[in-house]
Amino acid sequence: MKKSTKNLINIALLALMFVVLYLLEQQFGRRSMLITVLKKGAIYALIAVSMNLLNGFTGLFSLGQAGFMLVGAYTYAVLTIPMAKRAAVYQYYDGGIIGFTVPAIVGILAAGALAALIAALIGLPVLRLKSDYLAIATLGFAEIIRAIIQWDTLGPITNGSNLLKTYPTFKSVIPVFAAATICIGIIVLLINSTYGRAFKAIRDDEIAAEAMGINLFHHKQMAFVISSFFAGIGGALLAMYQGSLQANAFKSSMTYEILLIVVIGGMGSISGSVLASFLFIAASEWWLRFLDTEMALFGGTFKVPLLRSGFRMVVFSIVIMVIVLFFRRGIMGENELWDLVEKRTKKAKGGAKR
Amino acid sequence: MFDKILPYLLSGISVGGQYALIAVGYTMVYGILRLINFAHGDIFTAAGFFMVYLCTALPVQISIPLVIILTVLLGFTVERIAYKPLRSAPRMSVMISAIGVSYLLQNLMWYVTGGLAKQYPTIPWISNSITIGTATTKVVTLITPLLTILLVIALVTIIQKTKIGMAMRAVSKDFETAQLMGIKIDSVISTTFIIGSLLAAVGSVLYFSNYTSVTPTVGAMPGLKAFVAAVFGGIGSIPGAVIGAFIIGICENIIKALGYTTFSDAFTFALLIVILLFKPTGLFGEKTSEKV
Numbered sequence: 166m167k168k169s170t171k172n173l174i175n176i177a178l179l180a181l182m183f184v185v186l187y188l189l190e191q192q193f194g195r196r197s198m199l200i201t202v203l204k205k206g207a208i209y210a211l212i213a214v215s216m217n218l219l220n221g222f223t224g225l226f227s228l229g230q231a232g233f234m235l236v237g238a239y240t241y242a243v244l245t246i247p248m249a250k251r252a253a254v255y256q257y258y259d260g261g262i263i264g265f266t267v268p269a270i271v272g273i274l275a276a277g278a279l280a281a282l283i284a285a286l287i288g289l290p291v292l293r294l295k296s297d298y299l300a301i302a303t304l305g306f307a308e309i310i311r312a313i314i315q316w317d318t319l320g321p322i323t324n325g326s327n328l329l330k331t332y333p334t335f336k337s338v339i340p341v342f343a344a345a346t347i348c349i350g351i352i353v354l355l356i357n358s359t360y361g362r363a364f365k366a367i368r369d370d371e372i373a374a375e376a377m378g379i380n381l382f383h384h385k386q387m388a389f390v391i392s393s394f395f396a397g398i399g400g401a402l403l404a405m406y407q408g409s410l411q412a413n414a415f416k417s418s419m420t421y422e423i424l425l426i427v428v429i430g431g432m433g434s435i436s437g438s439v440l441a442s443f444l445f446i447a448a449s450e451w452w453l454r455f456l457d458t459e460m461a462l463f464g465g466t467f468k469v470p471l472l473r474s475g476f477r478m479v480v481f482s483i484v485i486m487v488i489v490l491f492f493r494r495g496i497m498g499e500n501e502l503w504d505l506v507e508k509r510t511k512k513a514k515g516g517a518k519r
Numbered sequence: 520m521f522d523k524i525l526p527y528l529l530s531g532i533s534v535g536g537q538y539a540l541i542a543v544g545y546t547m548v549y550g551i552l553r554l555i556n557f558a559h560g561d562i563f564t565a566a567g568f569f570m571v572y573l574c575t576a577l578p579v580q581i582s583i584p585l586v587i588i589l590t591v592l593l594g595f596t597v598e599r600i601a602y603k604p605l606r607s608a609p610r611m612s613v614m615i616s617a618i619g620v621s622y623l624l625q626n627l628m629w630y631v632t633g634g635l636a637k638q639y640p641t642i643p644w645i646s647n648s649i650t651i652g653t654a655t656t657k658v659v660t661l662i663t664p665l666l667t668i669l670l671v672i673a674l675v676t677i678i679q680k681t682k683i684g685m686a687m688r689a690v691s692k693d694f695e696t697a698q699l700m701g702i703k704i705d706s707v708i709s710t711t712f713i714i715g716s717l718l719a720a721v722g723s724v725l726y727f728s729n730y731t732s733v734t735p736t737v738g739a740m741p742g743l744k745a746f747v748a749a750v751f752g753g754i755g756s757i758p759g760a761v762i763g764a765f766i767i768g769i770c771e772n773i774i775k776a777l778g779y780t781t782f783s784d785a786f787t788f789a790l791l792i793v794i795l796l797f798k799p800t801g802l803f804g805e806k807t808s809e810k811v
Contacts, residue, residue, distance in 0.1 A: 473630075
């Protein structure tokens with residue numbers, strides 16, 4: 166297939182996706198479960214892909230994602246709360262000290278930029294560490310970020326440990342998908358570039374990569390900063406989705422969840438991460454809901470055992486453990502959806518010629 | 520001045536002892552499997568819940584040994600189900616499996632308890648109040664460091680003097696050679712997990728006698744801090760982990776005394792990063808070099 170036709174097909178598919186989304190939204194309404202799952206799924210897809218860039222493609226086992234999401238979410242919220250509402254939100258800090266408001270899009274970009282800046286600073290010391298030490302150090306930094314944001318002295322900016330709210334949010338599913346698609350698209354382009362190949366070389370063998378003339382630190386730093394940039398944007402989108410924001414929610418368990426999504430999708434597969442995000446969110450928020458409510462069969466004489474609040478997450482985590490233990494490659498392994506499709510069509514064509 | 524610091528110092532030593540008991544579990548598992556056992560903190564929490572539920576039916580004297588047995592069983596099962604199948608897999612996969620187990624245990628505990636904090640039973644005598652100088656504290660604060668040191672001495676003796684201890688040392692030095700020499704790797708690893716869980720169970724009894732309420736995620740923080748202590752002392756080294764834990768426990772409480780409670784958790788991680796940068800092998804760790 167020629168490159169230009171391939172691009173055309175991709176654009177057509179994306180356009181089709183947005184048309185379908187629009188129709189779904191018209192059909193089911195903005196508050197329906199389907200649309201909610203799609204919104205949250207798209208945000209998690211972006212965050213999972215950003216983590217996959219680091220863990221799956223560069224081989225840096227970082228567990229700091231929740232920290233960078235937190236930076237992004239707070240940057241966005243702090244910058245975009247309307248002036249008129251600041252007094253109410255910052256009621257314990259005399260209305261806060263920030264005397265301006267920026268439009269939402271600027272807020273989102275600022276969220277990514279600040280997360281990237283902090284990643285650049287953290288990366289300087291941390292990226293010299295190896296595998297599990299790196300994991301623990303990034304986890305530690307995420308906790309430090311959370312402590313700093315909740316610090317009372319910074320209250321006039323971050324509102325301490327109180328809720329941030331009334332910042333602009335989105336109502337339709339379209340803008341979320343647009344933002345996530347653009348960001349994931351940029352990451353895909355990056356991975357297919359020379360830099361992407363250098364990242365993979367570092368993942369497969371650091372020493373060999375260095376011998377081939379790849380500057381290890383430079384490339385690791387780059388992957389770390391870019392991943393954090395998109396995690397920051399993901400954090401800002403998550404803040405918009407939630408409607409209110411508190412630092413306490415961004416604990417290490419959030420990073421673990423995203424890591425598990427990446428593993429389910431396949432470390433080193435963008436489309437795997439995207440698929441897994443939607444599956445993960447749909448399963449945990451929607452499809453398994455019935456496990457949380459008591460059910461009576463045969464006219465109420467037989468109560469199904471075990472079903473009560475919390476059972477959903479137990480079943481869910483058992484499924485995850487089965488995947489982690491027995492299907493270690495995840496849904497996609499290191500393949501991409503589009504590569505598989507291409508192979509399939511090539512095979513079909515080859516068969517037709519004969 | 521000293522009068523003001525004393526209560527914090529006491530609770531620092533006590534918390535340090537509790538961290539030490541968890542840290543030993545981390546450091547032993549890491550020494551042998553090169554695995555950060557993320558589920559260790561949750562096993563510690565589970566021990567807390569075992570106590571809560573057992574004490575509703577049984578007297579404390581019977582509950583405590585039962586708690587220890589159940590926790591050991593849990594640790595053993597986790598190793599057999601979640602880590603053993605991955606023996607030949609890359610290290611990253613085992614770590615992910617550990618994170619998965621932690622997620623599972625937390626969700627399971629949430630389900631069983633309904634997400635509510637449970638009141639830890641009062642254990643007679645060790646929950647009593649006692650006055651030292653000007654500070655009032657619980658008996659448990661004084662017992663903890665003593666018990667910790669006794670247990671650690673016993674453990675070090677086991678590792679130095681017994682056959683299984685020798686096998687452990689051999690496995691942690693060189694996994695594959697030890698296997699070739701006829702050491703049953705699986706039983707050595709199981710023993711490691713059993714000892715780790717046993718100490719975590721004792722640590723949990725001491726810890727929750729002090730803090731009294733158990734929630735499904737309460738173990739995550741002490742777990743991480745104990746891990747930092749293990750790294751600080753030099754991962755793989757038991758005395759190192761204990762000393763690291765006491766230092767972290769004391770520093771943390773002094774920071775609280777100075778009025779920076781928000782940063783008491785952050786301090787631990789800052790310490791971790793500093794130690795990783797300047798002395799990655801920790802206080803007593805062995806040097807390793809990477810081979811091509």
